[in-house]
Amino acid sequence: MGRYVYDFTQGGRDMAGLLGSKGANLAEMTRLGLPVPPGFTVTTEACRAYLDTGGEPAGLWREISAHLTAVETAAGRLLGQPDDPLLLSVRSGARFSMPGMMETILDIGLNDESVLGLAKVSGNDRFAWDSYRRLLQMFGSTVMGVDSAHFERALTDLKDARGVPDDVHLTADDLAGLVATFQELIRQETGEYFPQAPAEQLRRAVLAVFESWNGERARLYRRREHIADDLGTAVNVQRMVFGNLGPDSGSGVAFTRDPATGRPGLYGDYLPDAQGEDVVAGIRNTVPLTELERLDPRSHTRLRAHMETLERHYRDLCDIEFTIERGTLWMLQTRVGKRTAEAAFAIAAELADEGLITPDETLARVGGEQLARLMFPRFDTSRTGDPLAHGLPASPGAAVGAAVFDSAEAARRASAGEKVVLVRQETTPDDLPGMIAAQAVLTSRGGKTSHAAVVARGMGKVCVCGAEELSVDIEARRFTTPDGTVVEEGTVVSVDGSTGLVYAGSVPLTDSAVIRFLENGSTDEDATGLVDAVARVLARADTVRRLEVRANADTPEDAARARRFGAQGIGLCRTEHMFLGERRKLVEAMILARDEAERAEALGALLPLQRQDFTGILEAMDGLPVTIRLIDPPLHEFLPDRTDLAVRMATAEARGALPDPRDTELLDAVNRMHEENPMLGLRGVRLGLVVPGLVAMQVRAIAEAVVRRTKAGGSPRAEIMVPLVGAVEELRIEREEVERVLAEVSQESGIAVHCPVGTMIELPRAALTAGRIAQEAEFFSFGTNDLTQTTWGFSRDDVEAAFFSAYLDKGIFTTSPFETLDRDGVGRLVRIAVDEGRAARPDLKIGVCGEHGGDPDSVHFFHTAGLDYVSCSPFRVPVARLEAGRAAL
Numbered sequence: 039m040g041r042y043v044y045d046f047t048q049g050g051r052d053m054a055g056l057l058g059s060k061g062a063n064l065a066e067m068t069r070l071g072l073p074v075p076p077g078f079t080v081t082t083e084a085c086r087a088y089l090d091t092g093g094e095p096a097g098l099w100r101e102i103s104a105h106l107t108a109v110e111t112a113a114g115r116l117l118g119q120p121d122d123p124l125l126l127s128v129r130s131g132a133r134f135s136m137p138g139m140m141e142t143i144l145d146i147g148l149n150d151e152s153v154l155g156l157a158k159v160s161g162n163d164r165f166a167w168d169s170y171r172r173l174l175q176m177f178g179s180t181v182m183g184v185d186s187a188h189f190e191r192a193l194t195d196l197k198d199a200r201g202v203p204d205d206v207h208l209t210a211d212d213l214a215g216l217v218a219t220f221q222e223l224i225r226q227e228t229g230e231y232f233p234q235a236p237a238e239q240l241r242r243a244v245l246a247v248f249e250s251w252n253g254e255r256a257r258l259y260r261r262r263e264h265i266a267d268d269l270g271t272a273v274n275v276q277r278m279v280f281g282n283l284g285p286d287s288g289s290g291v292a293f294t295r296d297p298a299t300g301r302p303g304l305y306g307d308y309l310p311d312a313q314g315e316d317v318v319a320g321i322r323n324t325v326p327l328t329e330l331e332r333l334d335p336r337s338h339t340r341l342r343a344h345m346e347t348l349e350r351h352y353r354d355l356c357d358i359e360f361t362i363e364r365g366t367l368w369m370l371q372t373r374v375g376k377r378t379a380e381a382a383f384a385i386a387a388e389l390a391d392e393g394l395i396t397p398d399e400t401l402a403r404v405g406g407e408q409l410a411r412l413m414f415p416r417f418d419t420s421r422t423g424d425p426l427a428h429g430l431p432a433s434p435g436a437a438v439g440a441a442v443f444d445s446a447e448a449a450r451r452a453s454a455g456e457k458v459v460l461v462r463q464e465t466t467p468d469d470l471p472g473m474i475a476a477q478a479v480l481t482s483r484g485g486k487t488s489h490a491a492v493v494a495r496g497m498g499k500v501c502v503c504g505a506e507e508l509s510v511d512i513e514a515r516r517f518t519t520p521d522g523t524v525v526e527e528g529t530v531v532s533v534d535g536s537t538g539l540v541y542a543g544s545v546p547l548t549d550s551a552v553i554r555f556l557e558n559g560s561t562d563e564d565a566t567g568l569v570d571a572v573a574r575v576l577a578r579a580d581t582v583r584r585l586e587v588r589a590n591a592d593t594p595e596d597a598a599r600a601r602r603f604g605a606q607g608i609g610l611c612r613t614e615h616m617f618l619g620e621r622r623k624l625v626e627a628m629i630l631a632r633d634e635a636e637r638a639e640a641l642g643a644l645l646p647l648q649r650q651d652f653t654g655i656l657e658a659m660d661g662l663p664v665t666i667r668l669i670d671p672p673l674h675e676f677l678p679d680r681t682d683l684a685v686r687m688a689t690a691e692a693r694g695a696l697p698d699p700r701d702t703e704l705l706d707a708v709n710r711m712h713e714e715n716p717m718l719g720l721r722g723v724r725l726g727l728v729v730p731g732l733v734a735m736q737v738r739a740i741a742e743a744v745v746r747r748t749k750a751g752g753s754p755r756a757e758i759m760v761p762l763v764g765a766v767e768e769l770r771i772e773r774e775e776v777e778r779v780l781a782e783v784s785q786e787s788g789i790a791v792h793c794p795v796g797t798m799i800e801l802p803r804a805a806l807t808a809g810r811i812a813q814e815a816e817f818f819s820f821g822t823n824d825l826t827q828t829t830w831g832f833s834r835d836d837v838e839a840a841f842f843s844a845y846l847d848k849g850i851f852t853t854s855p856f857e858t859l860d861r862d863g864v865g866r867l868v869r870i871a872v873d874e875g876r877a878a879r880p881d882l883k884i885g886v887c888g889e890h891g892g893d894p895d896s897v898h899f900f901h902t903a904g905l906d907y908v909s910c911s912p913f914r915v916p917v918a919r920l921e922a923g924r925a926a927l
């Protein structure tokens with residue numbers, strides 16, 4: 039049997055697991071000598087024992103009684119003592135804050151007798167009866183299970199009968215009457231009298247707080263906040279102090295710095311003649327803390343001093359709750375306070391300047407998601423109306439523009455200077471020009487790794503996807519919301535990619551100073567502090583991190599931007615993105631080629647274009663590694679849609695026209711290539727192995743770009759990566775082809791072209807046979823998008839919208855495995871591949887280029903798994919740098 043109860047003088051802040059965060063911090067304040075009303079904490083262990091067995095743990099009450107006696111002795115009076123009662127508060131307090139989710143019972147110790155004593159010693163009848171009715175209300179609902187609405191109704195009835203608007207206008211007699219009503223209510227509802235014995239009140243209140251851990255509200259909250267269900271709550275029992283004893287009393291909350299901006303200086307609200315609960319409930323208007331300086335200068339000075347003590351002690355922003363009882367200040371709670379992203383960076387830098395924390399600790403005080411939030415323009419959230427639609431927040435930021443329904447229209451309007459939002463059911467590579475032209479992309483289908491989402495994130499473009507409640511009618515050029523609102527083309531909408539919400543009209547935007555700084559080193563005057571803080575934190579992260587950070591980029595512009603953001607190379611250049619737009623016709627010609635000569639011609643036309651792309655990228659990344667992946671998606675993606683084609687031909691036929699012979703040819707090809715599961719079909723290395731000349735063309739373009747850059751005096755460092763390998767034999771054959779072409783170009787040009795050849799690991803079989811694959815690969819790059827898809831058997835394009843929300847609700851996983859790497863499953867495959875790959879080839883370079891490369895939690899995993907680098911979209915590069923630094927602490 040453990041020890042279940044700790045006096046506030048016996049605990050400390052490092053005991054939050056056992057005492058809950060509130061209890062640990064009350065103990066810490068007590069030890070610091072701050073004025074904390076005496077009390078004790080019943081441990082989370084006691085709660086767990088109670089919940090496990092359904093009964094009061096043996097010996098618990100004996101321990102509580104002993105601690106109660108100590109509190110009574112210190113106070114010089116007994117709990118519920120008839121002539122001068124000691125009263126107690128009983129509050130929940132788990133390890134992680136769960137505001138308002140569990141129960142609190144105040145004024146324990148009042149009964150029909152002691153209420154009279156309290157009235158007498160306080161000289162305030164109204165206060166005594168009001169306290170008693172509060173106890174009945176809280177105890178009745180929380181401990182005895184009476185529906186709280188009954189109490190509310192009785193209170194409202196009384197106010198109506200008296201013709202007064204709120205509680206403060208009820209007299210002592212009114213409240214005494216209400217006490218009788220409440221007692222009768224409890225008896226009727228439960229068949230039991232409200233317990234008059236103070237000890238019984240206390241005992242039952244403690245157990246009721248234990249019970250509230252498993253209340254519906256609390257359980258839901260934990261699920262949303264990813265708090266484990268088996269932690270249990272502690273219970274804090276503390277002498278009551280009263281802020282509602284008249285004008286020389288009051289309650290307030292305060293922060294040691296402004297939690298919105300991080301600016302130093304006390305910040306908070308105060309409510310004279312009120313209990314703490316009244317401040318939080320917002321029943322009456324509070325006054326700013328500066329007002330307290332006028333009302334009660336002595337308490338104000340003491341409060342300042344205590345808060346300074348706390349901030350120096352915790353070495354962080356603290357928030358507190360306090361009560362002033364007839365001119366005496368009491369500290370009721372403290373904790374390290376929540377803050378905005380901006381404040382987090384500002385505070386970390388300032389505390390480092392003040393010498394309170396080390397540069398490494400600044401890294402621990404901020405997070406990648408906070409940095410990401412600072413990089414995107416934001417909506418002024420105080421100025422949004424009701425949303426038109428909810429979708430998945432796929433790529434954060436805020437954008438405003440006229441809704442348009444196809445790529446061409448988006449491009450046309452944008453080139454005329456109009457801001458547009460591209461709305462589609464889903465996007466395909468065809469929509470790329472429109473996506474580039476648009477401020478934001480909104481789709482009604484697809485998950486967070488759908489085309490729209492991945493591409494938008496890559497471009498740092500706002501995206502909300504999978505807004506399934508919208509019915510998008512491309513033909514009619516409009517969408518309709520569930521309540522029947524019709525949004526026609528040209529109507530302005532606002533898209534919040536951080537929340538997934540879409541609004542009608544133009545919600546005002548706030549710009550990101552951080553992005554301007556990262557882009558070109560410029561600093562807005564009003565953001566020097568913030569920008570400086572971000573720069574310093576990132577510099578520290580770069581010093582300590584072991585992981586390199588590369589970017590996924592397919593254009594010279596993206597490569598250059600990634601480099602400005604601190605990328606140390608390109609970890610994934612998706613070459614298929616270079617086959618879009620105008621070039622599609624050439625790809626189409628290659629697919630439709632009837633013989634070798636036609637195919638060679640089509641490939642010959644593609645070659646100079648690819649070479650030009652690679653030259654530009656190698657130039658932008660001069661001196662740094664550029665991993666170029668050979669073509670990956672199934673070729674039919676470059677052909678027109680089967681249904682579109684069939685419709686086009688049928689319409690022609692209906693008009694009596696002969697179908698265009700080219701359409702017939704195309705439809706044949708499309709039918710020939712149709713696959714039920716293209717993601718599991720002819721793609722990746724399989725394409726290279728069955729389509730003659732394709733790989734040779736790509737490798738030649740790469741090699742010739744290397745030659746050009748070398749001749750121009752550059753230091754090109756191209757690496758060639760083979761996608762979707764499952765067996766070493768695939769890689770061996772492909773590699774021979776790659777090396778043949780490299781040798782050819784070396785000979786023709788007189789410049790020796792060396793490109794390391796490696797593979798993506800994105801199939802479970804590749805991970806499980808990594809030892810063999812490593813014999814043919816100089817590097818591995820985990821394609822965790824496909825590896826997640828194939829490990830779970832989830833289609834990355836459909837699954838999130840289809841059933842992920844149900845899975846999240848049921849707690850099957852707490853975040854999408856496409857967002858945060860599934861350590862147990864996919865992560866295990868990663869570890870196997872790292873171990874076996876390195877065993878076979880000790881100098882094997884290993885990275886990751888799936889979306890997880892820019893996800894904070896996943897970056898920490900890749901650090902511990904021993905990877906050499908992570909690669910992510912350019913806009914995630916600073917986030918990954920920061921998290922790689924944090925992972926190394």
Ligand code: PEP
Pocket residue numbers: 610612670800820821822823824825887888889
């Ligand atoms: C992956 O599968 O993780 C990957 C990076 O490749 P793609 O997303 O292009 O399939």
Ligand code: MG
Pocket residue numbers: 800821823824
């Ligand atoms: Mg892949």
